[in-house]
Amino acid sequence: MIFNARDRITRGLLSLARSPLPFHLYYRRHFPLPAVLLIENTNACNAHCVMCPREKLTRKPGIMAFELFEKIIREVSEVKRKPVVHLHGFGEPLLDESLPDRIRLAKDFGINHTYLVTNASLLFPETAKKIIDAGLDEMKISFYGTDDDSYCRTMEGLDFKVALNNIIEFVKIRKEMKKKTPKLILQYLPQETNGAAIKDFKILGRAVLDKKVGDRLNVSALDNFGDGRAYNPVKGNIASVCFYPWSAMSVLWDGRAVTCCVDYNGVQEVGNLNSQTVAEIWNGPVMTGIRKNFGRLDYSGFPVCQCCDWVHRR
Numbered sequence: 001m002i003f004n005a006r007d008r009i010t011r012g013l014l015s016l017a018r019s020p021l022p023f024h025l026y027y028r029r030h031f032p033l034p035a036v037l038l039i040e041n042t043n044a045c046n047a048h049c050v051m052c053p054r055e056k057l058t059r060k061p062g063i064m065a066f067e068l069f070e071k072i073i074r075e076v077s078e079v080k081r082k083p084v085v086h087l088h089g090f091g092e093p094l095l096d097e098s099l100p101d102r103i104r105l106a107k108d109f110g111i112n113h114t115y116l117v118t119n120a121s122l123l124f125p126e127t128a129k130k131i132i133d134a135g136l137d138e139m140k141i142s143f144y145g146t147d148d149d150s151y152c153r154t155m156e157g158l159d160f161k162v163a164l165n166n167i168i169e170f171v172k173i174r175k176e177m178k179k180k181t182p183k184l185i186l187q188y189l190p191q192e193t194n195g196a197a198i199k200d201f202k203i204l205g206r207a208v209l210d211k212k213v214g215d216r217l218n219v220s221a222l223d224n225f226g227d228g229r230a231y232n233p234v235k236g237n238i239a240s241v242c243f244y245p246w247s248a249m250s251v252l253w254d255g256r257a258v259t260c261c262v263d264y265n266g267v268q269e270v271g272n273l274n275s276q277t278v279a280e281i282w283n284g285p286v287m288t289g290i291r292k293n294f295g296r297l298d299y300s301g302f303p304v305c306q307c308c309d310w311v312h313r314r
């Protein structure tokens with residue numbers, strides 16, 4: 001399963017598992033390792049999308065040391081049930097020139113499913129070839145406009161034609177290389193700045209993607225990203241159990257592990273991969289305490305979670 005809260009299917013599954021009572025037994029157990037490991041290769045970005053709270057980012061920009069990345073992948077590849085590995089975080093992953101090498105390493109170590117999200121602005125043919133050749137399994141492309149104007153008002157700093165052309169070329173190159181992966185997901189977030197032109201987006205997307213290999217469109221909804229934005233109301237009592245601590249772990253580029261990718265400033269640290277293993281953190285006292293508290297809707301001491309719109313709705 002690709003754990004991405006912006007996917008409709010994942011949102012549906014999340015809503016099923018949110019009630020603490022029927023899932024009480026489930027919440028007493030967890031897998032020996034996270035099912036999904038989100039590894040931030042960089043937190044730098046070349047865009048200023050209106051729905052992204054980038055202006056509130058206080059962490060310094062950086063790129064994860066390759067040795068640290070290798071250490072993490074080496075460890076999680078030793079188990080039979082390997083996690084899905086996300087190769088991005090709060091940044092544009094293609095700013096990291098070693099990204100194709102990271103993908104190749106993960107595949108060489110037997111990671112079954114690798115995934116990343118990009119804005120495609122740097123997905124030029126040379127990079128496209130390297131990424132396809134390295135064996136990436138799935139790539140989501142954030143594409144939040146349907147013409148120059150709506151795109152640039154939403155994804156400030158990027159160029160509509162450049163990104164669109166990169167996607168068209170990518171599909172062509174993948175075909176020429178006789179590959180079916182990475183499968184593409186073209187994502188749209190309807191909002192004020194892009195006129196919520198879902199119909200136009202679908203027409204544009206269908207013309208660009210190759211449905212035969214499994215490419216698809218995804219129209220999602222805006223979320224607050226913790227305290228980053230205020231699209232959805234956050235009031236009243238917390239109503240839902242967040243099942244991140246039972247299923248996923250997020251690692252920042254500097255090696256610190258945090259509760260989830262919403263914690264873009266890394267204030268809810270649960271461990272540090274520079275000195276610990278994934279298993280030590282995942283099965284250690286901090287995560288155990290979090291599971292115990294989250295399972296009874298106690299998010300005290302977790303300011304990002306308290307602002308999170310996901311747990312304020314059922």
Ligand code: SF4
Nearest residue numbers: 242259260262305308
């Ligand atoms: S911020 Fe907290 S409650 Fe929200 S998704 Fe992340 S871990 Fe779950």
